[in-house]
Amino acid sequence: MSITCGFIGLGDQGGPIARRMIDGGLPTVLWARRPESLDPYRDTPASFAATIAELGRKADHVGICVVDDDDVRQVCADLIPAMRPGARIAIHSTVHPDTCRSLEHDAAERGVFVIDAPVSGGSPAAKAGALTLMLGGEPDVIEAARPVFETFGRLIVRLGGVGAGQHAKLINNSLLAANIGLTDMALAAGAELGIAKDALVELLLASSGRSFGLEVRARMPAPTSFAHGAALLKKDVRLLGEVLGSEAPPFVALRDAADDFLSKALAGETAAAAT
Structure with missing residues (x-):
């Protein structure tokens, strides 16, 4: 019908x-x-x-x-x-x-x-x-x-x-945010060790450290260029904390991996709003 x-x-x-x-x-x-x-x-x-x-x-x-x-x-x-x-x-x-x-x-x-x-x-x-x-x-x-x-x-x-689909989506997006955050730290480690970013990204994308988060972070000229996406991911990480509890170890691990990058990505948006 x-x-x-x-x-x-x-x-x-x-x-x-x-x-x-x-x-x-x-x-x-x-x-x-x-x-x-x-x-x-x-x-x-x-x-x-x-x-x-x-x-x-x-x-x-x-x-x-x-x-x-x-x-x-x-x-x-x-x-x-x-x-x-x-x-x-x-x-x-x-x-x-x-x-x-x-x-x-x-x-x-x-x-x-x-x-x-x-x-x-x-x-x-x-x-x-x-x-x-x-x-x-x-x-x-x-x-x-x-x-x-x-x-x-x-x-x-x-x-x-009903609600289980949202649970899975919050986990997925929090994991993405964590992966981007970890990638950001990995690229910072490479910079401190004198490895060119493009060469390191090429290597990682072909190696066991690859992830979709790496692909996303590699396309950014700077974290602040991802302000809109970061705002959405920050909201989803927050919602996962509300669902799991703010002290739940899985949430704490995901949040901590994502937090530094999300803060950097949103810094430009915060500064623009203050002017």
């Missing part, structure tokens, strides 16, 4: 996800706070909703990819009351697991299902339909949503109940 999809959050990652859904032949309704965000989709079969509630009334499956917990809650406050019983929401934003669980409770009162479905891979993977999806929710609800997820995802993994 054909389903109608909705999507909210047409940013760098959400936009390509929505495009993959549309190109995959799924009837798709879009809503955006700024009308100009809909311009890239005006030559597609997608339709547009004037309000979130209108989108909710039309859709059987709604993907959400907005910035943070407050944005997710604000969208769902209008969305959930408008949706039909049996419809579902997939939260692709990276947020606190408790936010997803709270929304699951609110949605269940109206017979609506929630899947927490954060993604990894960024805009390039979204455009290629190769995102990794980390899912939390009921198995049958996730199975029903799989045809939608397969339009933009390559690895689709259920990790448990």
Whole structure:
């Protein structure tokens, strides 16, 4: 049976996800706070909703990819009351697991299902339909949503109940931050020993010390050029601490490995805000 999809959050990652859904032949309704965000989709079969509630009334499956917990809650406050019983929401934003669980409770009162479905891979993977999806929710609800997820995802993994997907995403992003931080220290060690950065990076990328964090750090002219990404990673490390507890050894190890680099990356942004 054909389903109608909705999507909210047409940013760098959400936009390509929505495009993959549309190109995959799924009837798709879009809503955006700024009308100009809909311009890239005006030559597609997608339709547009004037309000979130209108989108909710039309859709059987709604993907959400907005910035943070407050944005997710604000969208769902209008969305959930408008949706039909049996419809579902997939939260692709990276947020606190408790936010997803709270929304699951609110949605269940109206017979609506929630899947927490954060993604990894960024805009390039979204455009290629190769995102990794980390899912939390009921198995049958996730199975029903799989045809939608397969339009933009390559690895689709259920990790448990609602909130489990966010747990995995926070671990993933905290590990990335730690790996970038350790790479930054490794490059500093190389500089102190007189090894040219480019030569050391080339060697490490071909050796057992390689990691995606190394690739990310190697592309930066300086940590401050990564201020936007660092702000997002710092938020995710903080959320992992809230989930695990600030004294939990796994969190302390990841935080300590990431902290110095994240502080350096955000220093330029802090200085600019102070001027």
